[in-house]
Amino acid sequence: MKKFFILTLLTFAVNAWAQKTPFENSGKTETATYGAAIAYYEALAAKYPKARLLTYGTTDFGKPLHLLVLSDSKIFDPLAISKENKRVLLINNGIHPGEPEGIDASMMLARDLLKADKLPKDVVICIIPIYNIDGSFNRSSTSRANQNGPVAYGFRGNSKNYDLNRDFIKTDSKNSAAFQLIYNTWQPEIFVDTHTSNGADYQYVMTLIPTQKDKLNPVLSKYLTQTLVPDLYSAMEQKGYPMIPYVNSIGETPETGITGFIESPRYSTGYTTLHNTIGFMPETHMLKSYHLRVDATYKLLEAYVKIVERDAKLIGENKLKADQAVAQQKTFAVDWKLNESEVHDLPFKGFEAGQKPSAVSGADRLYYDRTKPYTRTIKEWNKFEPLTTVEKPVAYIIPKAWDRVIALLKLNNVKLAALKTDAKIAVESYYINDLKTSSRPYEGHYLHSAVKVRPVKQTLQYYTGDVVVYVNQPGNRYIVETLEPQATDSFFNWNFFDSVLDQKEHYSAYVFEDTAAQLLKNDSNLKAKLEAKRAADPEFAKNAAAQLDFVYKNSDYYEKTHNRYPVARLVTDVKLDLK
Template sequence: MKYSLLFLILTITMKTFAQQTPYELSNKNQTATYQQAIDFYKQLAKVSPQAKFLSYGTTDFGKPLNLLVLSKNKVFDPAEIRKNNQRILLINNGIHPGEPEGIDASMMLARDLLKNNNLPDNVVICIIPVYNIDGSFNRSSTSRANQNGPELYGFRGNSKNYDLNRDFIKTDSKNSAAFQEIFNYWQPEIFVDTHTSNGADYQYTMTLIPTQKDKLNPILAGYLTDTMIPALYEEMKKKGFELIPYINSVENTPDAGITGFLETPRYSTGYAALHNTIGFMPETHMLKAYQKRVESTYQLLQTYVDLVSRDAKIIGENKRKADEATSRQKEFPLSWKLNENTHELLTFKGFAAKYKPSEVSGTDRLYYDRNDPYTKTIKYWNKFEPQLTVEKPLAYVIPKAWDKVVDLLKLNGVKLQELKEDKEMAVDVYYIADYKTASRPYEGHYIHNNVELTTKKQTLNFYKGDYIVYVDQPQNRYIMETLEPQATDSFFNWNFFDSILDQKEHYSAYVFEDTAAGLLKDNPDLKTKLNQKKVSDNTFAQNPSAQLEFVYKNSNYYEKTHLRYPIARLH
């Protein structure tokens, strides 16, 4: 009886490891549904002690975000994994479910690593089967009009119609919060987010967006640029899938050159960089056969596993050094710009761009002639420089009313100290001097930009339950790039603080006229400032309402909280 049970278990195990994915069972032009992927991973975890299937939080679709963890030594506690000096590789799939290569490739990779006992000793592999669960249920064959298969696939937007690869700072979706819980619990050293491209036609199946080197911690950037990227290119070429940087053309076609991609923190890899995690966004080419796209993704993911295992020691040392350096760092760039005067030369294998009459409009239209391939040298602009740099304060003081800010900081591992009693503090405060706002919504927000600030020293009352955030943590970049209003993806720019832009009290002019006259009589300095303004500004001198407003805003009647950024800087 005992041997029969053992035989049955072995038989089930062998069948599971021989189990083919929906992609393999089809004509290799079908992608797994969400439920098929989850059932597949659950079965792997059921029969293999080296796999564990976990659930985190929830998503806007009401289902939890899942994670498959592969660990050769059967350790599934990230703290113990780090104590064992093992690395953690996190693979995210289906953030855009219409770009599903990673969903299918990861299923085969997990199975094959377990089946062949090929899990590395020094790397734990974490796989999110499908991130945008919502969009994966919204299947069709038409939402990506430029894509060659698979037969059915999910939709880019989630159930709230958010593009989740723009949501890593603002966190409008529950998906984002669940992802951040996973990310900050496991703290991967390397992160891969699988995608499919749009754009020009060319000979490559796979393009690659690594974390922008110039905004990554220099220790990590050195390893990424000098070691990891060259190795990825070399190994993938050996496997028959030559890589090229993501084709971000400066004109209509790549012939005039391409630029690097600047992934700000709203994107997955830009978010990862805030935590000193090296990120990659592989983009298969949408016009290549789906089978080739899945195969190239499989080979790339296997290459990541091999490289992280090969370089596990140095990757771990670099992460530790980068975290220590970030804790001590005093100045932080908050925005970057492309250096248009510096470029390198890149060998590029493309197809000739030609024009022919459009059957729709009759005018000339662009097409790429696959019967006319070429190899040529093109320019590649990929040097980004800091556009704005800010010195960190000793700490930020956050009133407890701004609970979403506090919750996101906590979610990202930031240490906060709660005030135990009411306290008066001398602080620097920002006033919003000027800003621009987009005229159309983007991902549910009218985003601010070009923020200009004035700084004032004030003594303010803070209260029990307010928070102090000291800027001496490995999470300093997350702290600075969300709390400093000028940062590209700051909480301010994402409209977290729009209520401070409203003035709550004003005056009736006929009443305040008498009050203003009294203010000028009792305050000669104010009268002098008013007269100087009249002399220097002729338009102002001809505008009685503006003059009355000037007196009001330079008096104690004007609310000091109007346009005052509520998070103070402590020095």
Template sequence: MKRLLPAIFLCAALNGFAQQTPFEKSGKTATATYAEAIQHYRNLSENYPQARLLDYGMTDFGKPLQLLVLSKDKVFDPVLLRKSNKRILLINNGIHPGEPEGIDACMMLARDLLQKKQLPQDVVICIIPIYNIDGAFNRSGTSRANQEGPVAYGFRGNSKNYDLNRDFIKTDSRNSAAFQQIFNIWQPEIFVDTHTSNGADYSYTMTLIPTQKDKLQSELSNYLTETMVPSLYDKMKIKGYEMTPYVNSVEETPDQGITGFLESPRYSTGYTTLHNTIGFMPETHMLKAYDKRVDATYKLLQSYIDIVQRDAKLIGENKKKADAAVALQQEFPIIWTLDKTKESSIVFKGYTAKYKPSEVSGLPRLYYDRAAPYTKEIKYWNTFAPSLTVQKPIAYIIPQAWTKVIELLKLNRVKIQQLAKDTTIPVEMYQISDYKTSTRPYEGHYIHNAVQINPIKQDLLFYAGDYVVYVNQPVNRYIVETLEPQAMDSFFNWNFFDSILGMKEHFSAYVFEDTAAELLKNDPTLKAKLEQEKLAKPELLKNAEAQLDFIYKNSVYYEKTYLRYPIGRLQVAQQLNLK
């Protein structure tokens, strides 16, 4: 027996080392590769019945997006878990693989929770090991020029060079579709997306972006601001990592104040807000040592688990109330702006900003003097007010030709029905009267903004198979904020409907001259409108083409679908023949 003891201890030691992560084995200087991360989770899944590694949809890189689920009761069916009143905490890592703290922290955290038998009773923890698998393979130690470590890491863009944290509405990547599949199957109450910051230098290792409080449903917002965020700050301070809000400076340095971050639905936490999920984007500071950044992330994730377990019942009740309220909500904000009149202050621990001659240009350059730290109050603006709201219709009617729109609505748990036969329906249609378009591409799109609409009531023929989406659902915000063209990240603004912005027919002036003359002769109202237009715009008197164009656009020959947003708004309840 005595001879066996050393062998047993040796095996135990080797087994413990085998469960160490690449980060730990490297002396806390390296981050795991994709293969190492997946193998780590596969080992956990094979050795612990409370862990399971699941495959979901394919990414642009040809590999499935994977999810590690930690369930103390060994139940891995999200429907059963919801029935048993479990909370779901979803942690997303590596959306920007050059910001890998969450990758390494979650590997250790999952192992420790399993080894030490510390899984929470009422919380199921779901971890996406690396979301941007594509970028994780594009590995170097130089793409993050302003960052201290690790020795090598992945790249921000994916295989299509998309920043995936701008892709949650347009869904140009298969990664985004796979994420939305995971999100809508598991329906987490709390979501955390781990990141590393850029920007000013200051003393904090961890900064925090919660879901923007004024965009979140009120029941959830109250809990977030009054309970959850203060608890996170308190716990992290006790653990040695005092936090501050994400440093979004109004000027070059934080000294003049910082603002909250308005995450529109293109971002992960903006997307989760549309589903009444409280989201967080923790951002460690790029200039702090990598081991400290990982440790801070580990301790923050621990804090989330503790708080969600502590408040499990309340979080569940709040989510149900929020879903019920949104299903009945009539008016929806679709654009928000920062209210600079609502100012508060926070205590901020920074480094004094100074200037000295640049060794490159000889001109003054900014630097932060770490030998001159300060603690002082700075201004903080974190109130966003709705600047545009809409009344929801009873339903949206979507022609079946717009397949990507339908696919995304279905992916996001929107209940959709179809017309059983061709039907003429009185609807409100939007005529796009003006819009601006970016002059340079952004994430593969020339996105629109400042959209102006002219609502017109029309009786339109819709066809068997066209889709009807009633706006009486818990996911109403996703419905409204994607289908209303003026919304910040609407499908319209992301170019889903650009084909309506171009005319398909026009006229040849020499032929239409005779037609126009006949129209004026037979339609006194049209003739009067033209005369009024000439009075209002005297330049028309010398522009024959413009006068013809005015007549054309006010005649039966004008293309009715030009600039007409193709989705109808059902305003008056009526019985529709549905499949």
């Protein structure tokens, strides 16, 4: 009888230990490794029929991306879930594995919901355990020099040294393609991407970056600003973790004021905005104890679950309205600017900042005095306005040679058609008149910006299999913001089309001199254009080579494809013979 009692106690202890996360078993000082996290989720899925661990695609590290799905109805088919009119909450962890609070908080949240049998009835919770698997294997305790724990953690870059939170449009990593497969399969209404902040010192454990309200569809923005964000702030206040917007200081310290964060589509929440999903980047504070950062993340995720369950019907209705509105929308903003004249007051709990001599250089250095907390009113600028807008065409036409672009459109649920036969089609083409290109690489690219285009009406030859993308879809924002070269994170700006910027043919000047003379003799309009250019530009008038080149570039000898953006705009709704 005594042996049986001891065995029972041991079994109970083992089961209790097995249900604890590595974070809890370490005394709340360590974060789970990739292997431990996946093994933990596999055990949960094996024990609880309302959980299932799925895999999607692969990553640059050679491992698939995992997705834990928690479904009270035990239905794990996204199409069936959509038909049941349930909401999907997607939580992404470890995009920067050195910011691992979400990894540990999500493990505990999934366990606690399953163990208590308290999964929401109208919400399916999807959790990516660790997105940057590659970086999570590159563990140390030093790569985030300013961070207070955990004992060891992963590295920001993946195995190709990409920051995956800059890769949602260009998709250089397999991780990004696998994420987009998950995202576009499950089509979440609410998305949360867990992070840890850097920067100033202040009293808050948790700060929050919602999807930029001015970029979001108005019906979604209204719910975000008037209901969802206020209720999250209220819930966290009640849980002992008052929040503040992400402290994006305009000066050295927060007292100078903060601005909202304008996330372009390269970022996770900028990407999800293109698909009418409300996104969040919670950012815990690097200097707070790790156990507090995990606890705050846990409680924030708990708040998301409760609010999304409460508002499930409304969130679904809003998403449908937004999709319908975007499908019919005509004008799209593709670049944004901060309105510096619109400012409001924000109560802020900080620490007094001062200067003292540096022990390294002897010069004055900044420090924060935690013995001197304060509550003050600071300024916040958080109104963004369109800087560049475009009118959508009827459709875009993409020659089939640009297969990488076509593949990404397909991955994002964009409906494509293809020409059945060769055809000449009247289109509007862009010529790239001007652009700036970064002098140093950024995330593996020499990024373009400040693109100026010259639209030209042309009739071009297209061929069987060339792709037609009609801009009448819920995914219109993704279509426009990737295919319009002026857009901040367009495929053009990420160098997908750089080959069109190269001139492939030229001329021998001594031969073309005679040809140019004959052209000017035969074409009075060309001669007049040259003379006008000389009269308007004295430097040009002195430059013989520039004048010869002017004649060449205004003649039929000059290649028409040089600097011509290959994605054309169909601006008249003509009938095309499509597959």
